[in-house]
Amino acid sequence: MTPTDSTPTLAVIGGGVIGSMCALAAADAGWHVDVYDAGPEIRAAEVAGGMLGSLGEGHPGEGDLLALSAESTALWPGWIDRIGDRAIVTARDSLFVATTAADGEYLRQLADFVWAEQIGADRLTALRPREVRAQETALSTRVHSGYLALGEGALDNGLLLSRLRAALADAGVHWHRIHIDRVDEVPADQVLVAAGMGTTALLPDVSLIPAKGEILRLARNRHSIPVPTHVVRARVEGRNLYLVPRAGGVVVGATQYEPVDADDRRPQAGGVADLLADAVEVMPGLRTYDVAEVAAGIRPGSTDGMPIVERIDDRTLVAAGHGRNGIVLAPVTAARIAALLAG
Structure with a gap:
C-alpha cells in the first residue's frame, strides 16, 4: 500500500509472531505499517512448540487464560487462510497421556473441572490404554490413560514466521x-511495542517476568519410527512434556524455570536430560531419532499470567507478557490491537 497524507501510520517494534500478526491486521485495516525488528536471536517464537490448542493451558486457577486461549484458538483457521499456506499446520488434534495412576487422576480432574467448561463433549474423549495406543502405536506400554482432544493442533513456528514475513511484504508493510x-525514535502516528522481554527497556512501567525453557528438535532417519500424527502432551510422574510433529521430525518440550538473567539462553544439561528421558519414556522409538537442535529461549511473562495488551498513552500501545502462549494468543492479540487502533 502506498501511503497518502490521509493514511494513518503505525510503527511496530518487534517482529515475532505477536508483532507480525498485529502489523498484518493493521495493514489489512488500512494502516501504513513499518516493522522494526532486532533479529531472531532474542525472539521467543524461534524456540516454540507451536501448539494451538487451549487445553494445555487449562491448569487450575488459570480459567481466564484458558478462556482467552479458547477464544484465540477459534480465530486461527481464519488466520491460516489469511497467511495462505496450510503447510504450516503440522497436527490437527492432541493426545493427552498419563504414565501413572496419579498422572491419570490429574488429567481426569482437569477434564472434569477445568477443560469441560471450554470444550464440548464431542471434542474430548477419555481413552483407555489400548485406545490411546491405537491413536499412536509408538506410545509406550506404560501409558495409563489419556484423552483425545479434537481441534487441539499445532503449527510449525519457523514456517509460520517465514510465511508471515511474506504476507507482510505482500500487504506493503x-x-x-x-x-x-x-x-520516540520511530516516526509514526501510533507505535505498538511488541518486543518480548525488550518491551520493559522501552516501556519501564510494563513489568515482565522472564521464564527460560529448553526444547529439542529430533530428526527422523531411515531407521526411525514414523513421526506421530498428533500432538502428544504427556504427564510423566508429575512433569509435563509435549511431542509436536514436524516435517521429518519431532519437537520435544519444554522446561520452564527462572533464568540466571533475562539474556541467559544457554541450554542446561539437566533440562535437556529430563526432556530426553521423558520423551523416550513416552515414545521409546524416539531413541533412534537424530538430535538436530538443542535450544533455549526466554518467554516474557506477566505478573498475573495474562498478556498485557493495552494502550499506554495517546500514541503508544503494548502487546507483551504472553509467556508460553505467544503463538496461540496471537490472533486475539491482533484483534484487540486492531480495535484499540480503531478507536
Whole structure:
C-alpha cells in the first residue's frame, strides 16, 4: 500500500509472531505499517512448540487464560487462510497421556473441572490404554490413560514466521532490521511495542517476568519410527512434556524455570536430560531419532499470567507478557490491537 497524507501510520517494534500478526491486521485495516525488528536471536517464537490448542493451558486457577486461549484458538483457521499456506499446520488434534495412576487422576480432574467448561463433549474423549495406543502405536506400554482432544493442533513456528514475513511484504508493510532504543525514535502516528522481554527497556512501567525453557528438535532417519500424527502432551510422574510433529521430525518440550538473567539462553544439561528421558519414556522409538537442535529461549511473562495488551498513552500501545502462549494468543492479540487502533 502506498501511503497518502490521509493514511494513518503505525510503527511496530518487534517482529515475532505477536508483532507480525498485529502489523498484518493493521495493514489489512488500512494502516501504513513499518516493522522494526532486532533479529531472531532474542525472539521467543524461534524456540516454540507451536501448539494451538487451549487445553494445555487449562491448569487450575488459570480459567481466564484458558478462556482467552479458547477464544484465540477459534480465530486461527481464519488466520491460516489469511497467511495462505496450510503447510504450516503440522497436527490437527492432541493426545493427552498419563504414565501413572496419579498422572491419570490429574488429567481426569482437569477434564472434569477445568477443560469441560471450554470444550464440548464431542471434542474430548477419555481413552483407555489400548485406545490411546491405537491413536499412536509408538506410545509406550506404560501409558495409563489419556484423552483425545479434537481441534487441539499445532503449527510449525519457523514456517509460520517465514510465511508471515511474506504476507507482510505482500500487504506493503516495510521491514527494518534494527534495534530500537527509544519509542520516540520511530516516526509514526501510533507505535505498538511488541518486543518480548525488550518491551520493559522501552516501556519501564510494563513489568515482565522472564521464564527460560529448553526444547529439542529430533530428526527422523531411515531407521526411525514414523513421526506421530498428533500432538502428544504427556504427564510423566508429575512433569509435563509435549511431542509436536514436524516435517521429518519431532519437537520435544519444554522446561520452564527462572533464568540466571533475562539474556541467559544457554541450554542446561539437566533440562535437556529430563526432556530426553521423558520423551523416550513416552515414545521409546524416539531413541533412534537424530538430535538436530538443542535450544533455549526466554518467554516474557506477566505478573498475573495474562498478556498485557493495552494502550499506554495517546500514541503508544503494548502487546507483551504472553509467556508460553505467544503463538496461540496471537490472533486475539491482533484483534484487540486492531480495535484499540480503531478507536
